[in-house]
Amino acid sequence: MAQFSQILLPTLRDPPADAEAVSHKLMVRAGLIRQLGAGLWTYLPAGWRSIHKVEAVLREEMEAIGCQEMLMPVLQPAQTWEETGRYAIDELFKLEDRREAPMVLALSHEECLTYHMAREIRSYRDLPLMLFHIQTKERDEPRPRAGVLRTREFTMKDAYSFDRDEEGLARSYELQSEAYGRIFDRSGLRWYRVESDVGMMGGTGAHEYMAPCAAGENEVALAPGYAANVEIASAEPQPVELPAPLAAPEDVETPGLTTIDEVAPHLKLPSGALIKALPVIVEGRGMVMVLIRGDHRLAEIKLGNALGAEFRPAASEEIEAEIGPVGYIGPVGAKVPILKDAAIAPGSYVTGANRPVTHLRGVEPGRDFEFEEVDVRTVEAGDTAPGGGAIEIETAIEIGNIFKLGTRYTVPLGANFLDESGTERPIVMGSYGIGPARIVAASIEQRADEQGIVWPASIAPWRVHLVALGREGDAEREAADRIYEELRAELGADVIYDDRDAGPGEKLTDAELLGCPVRLLVGRRGLADGIVEATTRADGAEHRLPLESAVEGTLGLLDG
């Protein structure tokens, strides 16, 4: 039953004052969700219907590639998490049961499933295998935000593949990747698959699926044939005009000028003609000086990957002790290893002199200091991508990701199999996640207009929104009652019927807010002509459907 007068569908004229993101405002206004606490949201019936629609797509596409559904607990013993080293993660909720045994709330299910596979898989004959479930995840996020976009509890479709070797993993990964493309296409999203960092999941390779929209928390670098998270993107920099070379570095007095933005204008040079020196303390290695072109920003994840170790910015006292006065440091004469970003082309630059109030001009990498070259800067719009195209940067929501985990979990948890020769080997694993709530939110972010949500038919809470003008007992209501019954016979629960004794403005405004793909309007005017008026939400096109074939006409609009 979906008669507006009978169901819980609390639409609001105004969004909550603290909502910023479009999807946050509209999901609350349209009566899809309500908040319980920071990062904790209740799905009301309409919102839950959309989530279910997404889940149906996920199930179909997973099953289509031979990935089997199962279910694992959220509450888990801490043991396996200690064994994989993930017990230390701050986002992991930790608790004790009544016997004071350490427990966790799962933020992902690698540990649990690998634990089982360690016991169930014995032979190469048991492989490959792909499994998934749709289950609640708990993550103590430092900062939940934007409604349903970043929450502390959410459901996730997480799939896992188990293979005997890297080639097998590559096949499973490709199957999942293709399924992901179909899932996001069916969900009506504009999306990109981008190269990404492996992050806390660990492993040997990863991609993220990104839906561009204003509320996104990620930035993706895009060019024809190229797509990467800016955290790890690489590109050719835009050239910078450098001053004429000098025979040797010369001192320049720069009293009180310690930043690129202060020094560059003073010397009438572009900031790219300066070199920024960033001293960092590398775990187990001590201080290293990273050099970045003055107009560039450090990409911390790229640096971490280049170093292969944890690092932190050096403190002022450490810099003063090992190199020179803060604000005036540079590579020339510095007694620490130097990593030079590849975007610093050969030429003549300005750097700090490692002496008070002094910079050096005419510094040439190689001639005036030794270095190791790395790629650790953040790419910028206009840079040249590997394929030759110009980079554009877009903000995006991460709607899914796929990881080549390799043996990251199977080795610590002892998930092995015997190959044909009787040799015991670790299973090679992949994991593949999608957040249904983010698909819903991203769809709203990308498609909504001034009036409200614009659902694709695949994930709309209802595909048809039938509006009867007039009130109980009126002719239009009786006609609409009949159409509603016929539609239910065809579409089942996929039609909502606004049978309220409310004014036309209220009903039509709510229909636009809720954004179902097809709106049928039964009013006195249309009835006089023997028609109902159908409007498709996405393009606003109106169709006059003869009363006697209104249902057939509606089905036609849904197919088209």
Added chain:
RNA sequence: CGGGGCGUGGCGCAGCCUGGUAGCGCGCGGCCUUUGGGUGGCCGAGGUCCCCGGUUCGAAUCCGGGCGCCCCGACCA
């Protein structure tokens, strides 16, 4: 974790500075009106003013502590 903001009927807000009867709009209930874009009128219900403590004859208002929520940054499988 750093910075900023906010907590007053269901929602959005005013009142606080300068202490004394808690107010407005929307929504909600009843009656009437209206039914092709949130109609109009009359009547009415509904509030521990986030919590604890202090000052005071008296605290939504002043002081102290705490909690919660939002935004920016850091962080983010």
